[in-house]
Amino acid sequence: MGMEGISHRKLHVNGINMHVAEKGDGPVVLFVHGFPELWYSWRHQIASLAARGYRAVAPDLRGYGDSDAPPSASAYTILHLVGDLVALIHALGQDQVFVVGHDWGAAVAWWLCMLRPDKVKALVNLSVPFSPRNPHRRTLDSLRAIFGDDHYMCRFQEHGATEAEFAQIETSLLIKKFLTYRKPEPIIVPKEKGFDGTLETPIALPTWLSEEDINYFASKFEKSGFTGGLNYYRCLDLNWELTAPWTGAQIKVPVKFIVGDLDLTYHSPGVQDYIHKGGFKKLVPFLQDVVVMEGVGHFINQERAHDISDHIYEFIKKF
Secondary structure (H helix, E strand, O other): OOOOEEEEEEEEEEOEEEEEHHHHHHHHEEOOOOOOOHHHHHHHHHHHHHOOEEEEEEOOOOOOOOOOOOOOHHHHOOOHHHHHHHHHHHOOOOOOEEEEEHHHEEEEEEEHHHHHHHHHHEEEOOOOOOOOOOOOOOOOHHHHHHHHOOOOHOOOOOOOOHHHHHHHHOOHHHHHHHOOOOOOOEEEEEEOOHHHHOOOOOOOOOOOOHHHHHHHHHHHHHOOOOHHHHHHHHHHHHHHHHHHHHOOOOOOOOOOEEEEEEOOOHHHOOOOHHHHHHHHHHHOOOEEEEEEOOOOOHHHHHHHHHHHHHHHHHHHOOO
């Protein structure tokens, strides 16, 4: 798996202590994970890019793993998260880096490129395309209008409620459930059924995920809990307020976008038309490549690790 040679340290950035895993020498590639994940989600890419002459750096984002988790939900806005990455880039002694994001990490990477394009040489984003701000409707109102109150992002809003549900489930089972989800449809969790009720069938691990991997994720979430990661969702409307000045603004860095055709994000209403019929390219004018991988679910960087590493390398070596 290439885990040997990965070094770990904590850096003080933007008022928090951030755990960082890194390997290799050369131009920096910054890997930004999603929910419910950790730096460890990038283990294969770290090894691969380090072997090809890059310095691969993957933090645990605030609220996750061995990084600090501020208690207040309002400390997890997109401005905090981008601020963390800008401070991390400086702490690494860099002016500019390559960035690779997935899931929430992709959302943070889009906004890093929006707010500080001077810090990013090029971006490879997975799963989550850039989502323009709708000036007419708040984010949660939009989600409720499309998916209803039982959509998982809406269910995550109530402080402590999801945490209490998650606490009733063995952490390793919960991580298995998330990482092996591959239905190309939204996650709807009826209140009367709860998250526990969606775990009725036993979960067989796919070839790309081992018990050892699950145990690593679980051990960290058992220690940190899930509140930090859930707080990202609890800032959706606050982010909508804070990002008003950038309504209609474009992402002005070179971009490659990769998504699996079984990814639930790719099957959100209107997303495929947006990606393939010009809307995406209009807002991301330097979008150079869109790759749709067949038969691949949401956790694409783990499921198709070697392919994703190759895609990243083939793109960033041009710059």
